[in-house]
Amino acid sequence: MAKNDKDMMESAPRKIKLSASSKAFYVICYGIVLLVAVVCLIPFLLLLSGSVTAEQWISFHGFSLIPGEFSLEAYGIIFKTPERIIRAYGVSIFITAAGTLLGLLLTTMTAYVISRKDFKYRNWLSFFFYFTTLFNGGMVSTYIFYIQYLHLKDNMLALILPGMFNVFYLLIMRTFVNNVPFSLIESAKLDGAGEWRILFTIVIPLLKSGLATIGLFLALGYWNDWYNAMLYMSTETKYPLQYMLYSIQQQTQALSRIAAQAGIQVQNLPSNSLKLAMAVVATGPIVIVYPFVQKYFIAGITIGSVKG
Amino acid sequence: MKKEGFFDEFKKNKALFAMAAPAFILVLVMSYFPMSGLILAFKEYRYNLGVFGSPFNGLQNFGYLFSSGTGWLITRNTILYNLLNLITSQLLAVIIAIFITEIHAKYFKKVTQTVILLPYFISWVVVGVFVFSIFNYETGLINSVIQTFGGEKVNFYMMPMAWPIIICAFNAWKWTGYNSVIYIAAVTGVDGEINEAAAIDGATIFQRIRYITLPSIRPTLVTMILLQVGRILRGDFEMFYQIVGNNGQLFNATDVIDTYVFRSLITNPDIGMTAAATFYQSVLCFAIIMIVNTIVKKIDEDYALF
Numbered sequence: 001m002a003k004n005d006k007d008m009m010e011s012a013p014r015k016i017k018l019s020a021s022s023k024a025f026y027v028i029c030y031g032i033v034l035l036v037a038v039v040c041l042i043p044f045l046l047l048l049s050g051s052v053t054a055e056q057w058i059s060f061h062g063f064s065l066i067p068g069e070f071s072l073e074a075y076g077i078i079f080k081t082p083e084r085i086i087r088a089y090g091v092s093i094f095i096t097a098a099g100t101l102l103g104l105l106l107t108t109m110t111a112y113v114i115s116r117k118d119f120k121y122r123n124w125l126s127f128f129f130y131f132t133t134l135f136n137g138g139m140v141s142t143y144i145f146y147i148q149y150l151h152l153k154d155n156m157l158a159l160i161l162p163g164m165f166n167v168f169y170l171l172i173m174r175t176f177v178n179n180v181p182f183s184l185i186e187s188a189k190l191d192g193a194g195e196w197r198i199l200f201t202i203v204i205p206l207l208k209s210g211l212a213t214i215g216l217f218l219a220l221g222y223w224n225d226w227y228n229a230m231l232y233m234s235t236e237t238k239y240p241l242q243y244m245l246y247s248i249q250q251q252t253q254a255l256s257r258i259a260a261q262a263g264i265q266v267q268n269l270p271s272n273s274l275k276l277a278m279a280v281v282a283t284g285p286i287v288i289v290y291p292f293v294q295k296y297f298i299a300g301i302t303i304g305s306v307k308g
Numbered sequence: 309m310k311k312e313g314f315f316d317e318f319k320k321n322k323a324l325f326a327m328a329a330p331a332f333i334l335v336l337v338m339s340y341f342p343m344s345g346l347i348l349a350f351k352e353y354r355y356n357l358g359v360f361g362s363p364f365n366g367l368q369n370f371g372y373l374f375s376s377g378t379g380w381l382i383t384r385n386t387i388l389y390n391l392l393n394l395i396t397s398q399l400l401a402v403i404i405a406i407f408i409t410e411i412h413a414k415y416f417k418k419v420t421q422t423v424i425l426l427p428y429f430i431s432w433v434v435v436g437v438f439v440f441s442i443f444n445y446e447t448g449l450i451n452s453v454i455q456t457f458g459g460e461k462v463n464f465y466m467m468p469m470a471w472p473i474i475i476c477a478f479n480a481w482k483w484t485g486y487n488s489v490i491y492i493a494a495v496t497g498v499d500g501e502i503n504e505a506a507a508i509d510g511a512t513i514f515q516r517i518r519y520i521t522l523p524s525i526r527p528t529l530v531t532m533i534l535l536q537v538g539r540i541l542r543g544d545f546e547m548f549y550q551i552v553g554n555n556g557q558l559f560n561a562t563d564v565i566d567t568y569v570f571r572s573l574i575t576n577p578d579i580g581m582t583a584a585a586t587f588y589q590s591v592l593c594f595a596i597i598m599i600v601n602t603i604v605k606k607i608d609e610d611y612a613l614f
Contacts, residue, residue, distance in 0.1 A: 029410055140582050165335060
């Protein structure tokens with residue numbers, strides 16, 4: 001025992017001699033993780049490469065991971081008449097900003113209420129929200145209700161309201177609120193502060209990482225949303241970016257199908273590289289920002305997995 | 309007595325009630341009200357009469373759904389896809405989580421983890437673009453590689469049997485990083501000292517994984533499986549819709565309840581059958597999760613979801 005202790009003091013555990021099978025394990029371990037990482041990257045590489053390849057080269061050779069013949073023609077076309085894309089960006093930025101702010105406010109207030117152990121209806125309220133994850137009205141009745149009774153057809157609220165509140169985010173936020181010592185709230189109460197004041201001047205300033213985490217999840221959801229736009233929006237000027245991207249994909253796919261059927265040379269339409277360039281323009285912001293905010297997402301996923 | 313309690317509480321905590329009110333109203337209107345629309349499954353819906361004014365027609369809608377064979381087909385597809393996706397994506401996530409926690413090279417670990425999580429952030433629309441760029445007949449990456457080596461091009465969009473694999477692969481691609489974050493958290497929760505002690509006592513890496521890492525993952529794994537089982541009749545609409553698109557030849561092999569419902573909702577003015585499909589989906593899902601949770605609770609309370 002003493003000897004063991006001494007050994008431990010002398011050498012860090014990692015320096016323990018590896019057996020041959022352990023070495024083999026590490027080779028496989030690094031190899032597989034590297035392989036999976038590469039597989040995760042390949043579609044992005046394809047996207048980037050295809051978007052800067054000359055259209056003629058693509059229609060002759062197909063897509064490749066390294067541009068066969070470099071050309072910025074597709075980006076040129078996009079930025080020559082950028083109104084459509086700028087507008088779609090505007091819509092996406094608007095719904096993301098508005099939805100995230102409102103969602104954060106709602107989530108924080110509700111999380112504060114259900115984390116208050118002296119609030120009689122906290123369990124009842126939590127269950128009220130949680131129940132929606134177990135049971136829902138389904139696509140048909142939701143669609144009919146939103147259109148016929150809430151009049152959300154072609155209404156920007158159809159892009160904002162459905163993603164604003166989520167039980168998963170509520171439970172994560174509650175965990176953050178629970179980390180604020182209750183004695184702090186109690187003593188503020190004794191000093192005569194009302195609930196609103198306690199929430200906004202004492203609790204919220206202590207929730208910075210919680211707000212960042214939930215805010216980022218909400219923002220990601222809004223930025224990537226195309227589903228609600230597809231169901232509810234009919235005016236093209238109100239399309240958010242992802243749905244604009246989708247409708248362009250559909251148009252060019254239909255176009256190239258018709259062209260192929262009619263025997264027209266597909267290469268006359270710069271559709272292939274254009275599609276990919278559009279996807280790059282729509283995805284770029286996320287890929288660039290993501291590495292810097294990754295830790296908040298990891299924190300959120302980790303907390304969310306510990307069931308509430 | 310009870311009512312009095314409510315009003316007392318309301319008076320005492322007016323501010324708390326006010327704080328919870330916006331979310332309460334939002335969820336009530338956006339989630340609870342539409343639940344009443346499930347009644348459409350038993351009705352012949354007419355737009356001018358609305359949800360509640362439309363006449364009842366008994367179980368006719370269900371009759372149409374299952375006698376046409378569609379009901380069985382989409383149910384089978386939904387369940388099989390969910391099982392396949394559950395097994396592949398969780399297995400891959402567990403393996404990646406174990407490997408990543410065993411990796412000690414700091415930068416390698418950080419960079420690979422970042423890259424593996426990246427697909428989670430990409431919208432399904434863009435994934436749809438990926439799929440089309442890889443598999444389409446004229447210009448797809450695979451066909452261009454086949455062509456380079458002088459092979460015969462393959463039209464994947466005419467091969468229904470290829471799509472379960474493609475869908476499963478992209479599901480794993482999208483979710484492995486996310487799920488592995490959850491498992492990594494479970495592993496590192498106990499990791500440190502126990503692992504070091506075991507290593508000093510001469511445990512091999514395989515013994516450590518077998519007796520320390522895997523047991524630490526187990527509760528998380530059970531929770532993840534339970535959550536997925538509770539959704540076994542729900543297809544991931546965004547994924548199926550973007551990957552498969554409107555390629556009719558593939559529907560038999562790829563149609564799940566959600567894509568079927570969506571297509572009929574858009575194209576078919578008679579929504580009775582569609583409403584029946586969603587009713588059947590919502591109610592069965594609820595029943596399954598309640599039953600599974602009750603059983604799990606009986607076996608081991610700690611593993612129950614609620």
